[in-house]
Amino acid sequence: MTVIIPSLPHAHLSAPPLPMSILRRLPFHSLTPCHYRPRRRFATLAAVRQDTTVWTPTPISSIDTAAESLFHISIDVSSSPDLAASHTLPGQYLQLRLPDVEKPSFLAIASPPSLAASSGAFEFLVKSVAGSTAELLCGLKKGDVVELSQAMGNGFNIDKIDPPEDYPTVFIFATGSGISPIRSLIESGFDADKRSDVRLYYGARNLRRMAYQDRFKEWESSGVKVVPVLSQPDDSWTGESGYVQAAFSRAKQIHSPKGTGAVLCGQRQMTEEVTSILVADGVSSEKILKNF
Structure with missing residues (x-):
């Protein structure tokens, strides 16, 4: 997901003079200094905030x-x-x-x-x-x-689903480029091999849109079962199809909600629906981790 940050001026914070033809048409209260003061103060504060970023x-x-x-x-x-x-x-x-x-x-x-x-x-x-x-x-x-800039954010707080013997089940969900921080998690290691059921539901439109396929074997060897889910597969596809949340609903098998954690990143509707499914089955919302 790309977030756009507005560009704010660092100079010329006072308004430019208006032409006389416009001045004659404006009521007196529109020309008082207080009309511009809040805007100038806001621009100054915003500029200071923007300047704190170290590039x-x-x-x-x-x-x-x-x-x-x-x-x-x-x-x-x-x-x-x-x-x-x-x-x-x-x-x-x-x-x-x-x-x-x-x-x-x-x-x-x-x-x-x-x-x-x-x-x-x-x-x-x-x-x-x-x-x-x-x-x-x-x-x-x-x-x-x-x-x-420097790295920011709290990341995925894996401490909430540790130790692995207390949280043997971890469901991971990603769609599209949301697999990016999930890759960081898997390759950082979170004792997946010490848990009994760790599954990654990874959704994409088709295999051509699915990144990191060359890493799937490595991820599985670390204890993460990879479940690709294609929303628009071709006729040769025999795996899970549709949306990630639907694929999970068909095969969730949550045996111990108190011992279950989850990690989510990707499309908003997916994260909201998966969260609802997990909470309805007794998984604590505090054990559903997001990186934002």
Whole structure:
């Protein structure tokens, strides 16, 4: 999901003089100084808030196609140890800004925190949307420089579903590019192999739109059963079809609601409906983790 941040002026906060032809038509109260004072105060405060973001120039290491309309982007943060160290939890995100583009994007970090520590890299799964900053980003090449803020957000609070013996069942849900922070979670490790039932329901329109298929075997070897769900599969597809929430409803088998946790990221309707299903079956809403 890409969030647009408005650009706010840093100068010329007072209103420009009006032409005399307009001044003659305005009532007296429209010209008093107090008419502009709140706007000036708001603009000043907003500008101060915007100035608190620390931007770090970083080069792109690689841009590769991950799936249809999805791109795998790796950014080198090896020369920015403070930036690399800011990524401490799976599910965190940051802002990315391009040269000569006023509006930055919020991007979830797809790589586990350990990758920044060991290899000095942040990885992202970016959906190219026409007319967006993300589209411009996906059109860049190796060596191009972008600016990153420090990682932010509380990520997925896995402590709420630990220890694994108390929460042997964990259901994970993702749709589209929402798989990005879920990848970070799985590859960070949350003792999936010590739990009896860990399932990832991953929804996409079709296999061409499904990223990270080359990682599924690795994820399953770590204890996560991957259940791809296609909403518009071709005739050769024999797996789950429809929407993620429907596929889960057909095979949920929640044996112990008190020992069940969940992690969700993706399309809003999916997260709302899955949450309703889980809560109705007795799963505590505090054990349903989101990264926002």
